[in-house]
Amino acid sequence: MPSVDDIVSADRRHLLELPVYAHLGTIRPNDTVQVNPMWFEFDGEHVRFTHTSYRQKYRNLQHNPSMSLSIIDPEHPFHYLEVAGRLVDVVPDPEGAFYVRLQNRYGNPSTTPPRDKEDRVVLVMSIDRATQQ
Amino acid sequence: MPSVDDIVSADRRHLLELPVYAHLGTIRPNDTVQVNPMWFEFDGEHVRFTHTSYRQKYRNLQHNPSMSLSIIDPEHPFHYLEVAGRLVDVVPDPEGAFYVRLQNRYGNPSTTPPRDKEDRVVLVMSIDRATQQ
Numbered sequence: 586m587p588s589v590d591d592i593v594s595a596d597r598r599h600l601l602e603l604p605v606y607a608h609l610g611t612i613r614p615n616d617t618v619q620v621n622p623m624w625f626e627f628d629g630e631h632v633r634f635t636h637t638s639y640r641q642k643y644r645n646l647q648h649n650p651s652m653s654l655s656i657i658d659p660e661h662p663f664h665y666l667e668v669a670g671r672l673v674d675v676v677p678d679p680e681g682a683f684y685v686r687l688q689n690r691y692g693n694p695s696t697t698p699p700r701d702k703e704d705r706v707v708l709v710m711s712i713d714r715a716t717q718q
Numbered sequence: 719m720p721s722v723d724d725i726v727s728a729d730r731r732h733l734l735e736l737p738v739y740a741h742l743g744t745i746r747p748n749d750t751v752q753v754n755p756m757w758f759e760f761d762g763e764h765v766r767f768t769h770t771s772y773r774q775k776y777r778n779l780q781h782n783p784s785m786s787l788s789i790i791d792p793e794h795p796f797h798y799l800e801v802a803g804r805l806v807d808v809v810p811d812p813e814g815a816f817y818v819r820l821q822n823r824y825g826n827p828s829t830t831p832p833r834d835k836e837d838r839v840v841l842v843m844s845i846d847r848a849t850q851q
Binding site for chain 1: 739741742743744745749750751752753754755782784785786787788790795798800802804849
């Protein structure tokens with residue numbers, strides 16, 4: 586199986602490490618597209634998002650697992666990376682620990698879990714292809 | 719037909735006017751999702767993009783006209799607006815005039831048209847619904 590370094594070119598690879606807002610596309614059950622800003626974390630193989638099990642994106646992904654993430658380079662707005670793949674796992678996060686981890690990564694030092702922690706899940710996305718400019 | 723002011727709430731309406739990079743989602747012919755940063759201009763009714771008639775997004779839209787645009791508020795990154803609709807028109811731009819107009823809007827004062835001007839088109843997107851945070 587190709588690794589992320591086979592898929593993402595070296596000069597855009599660092600964008601997967603930055604705590605910037607990225608925009609996640611999914612497909613609704615009626616075959617229309619949805620795009621939202623998301624926090625994310627790259628674990629060296631997959632991209633991970635915090636989400637809840639009752640929201641629209643979760644329902645979209647049950648219908649069609651396709652996901653695509655667009656990340657702009659904050660230093661060079663003409664440069665971007667799009668990584669595309671699919672939902673490969675959903676990990677329960679009933680204490681909201683991954684939410685807190687992302688919250689910290691994005692500059693909020695609070696360790697208070699979210700009020701909806703019981704419904705929190707980690708969406709795990711594969712990286713199957715990439716485009717860039 | 720509802721106007722944009724019926725669809726987009728007053729406290730996010732200004733995001734349609736800002737020269738910020740927005741992220742456009744489309745659906746590929748194989749029912750996977752694509753998201754890319756785009757320049758845009760809102761004309762009071764539709765959102766307009768510069769594109770070319772041979773690129774992937776154009777082919778996607780021939781197959782499925784669904785479009786969705788995600789815009790983050792640069793002043794308040796927790797605030798965003800997603801407007802969703804469909805491709806309602808494609809206007810040839812053989813002199814690249816709309817490209818130049820967007821280039822100027824996004825801070826580049828050059829009036830030189832793009833090298834691919836013969837293939838330039840304006841994608842015109844309806845605003846059928848909105849979500850925000």
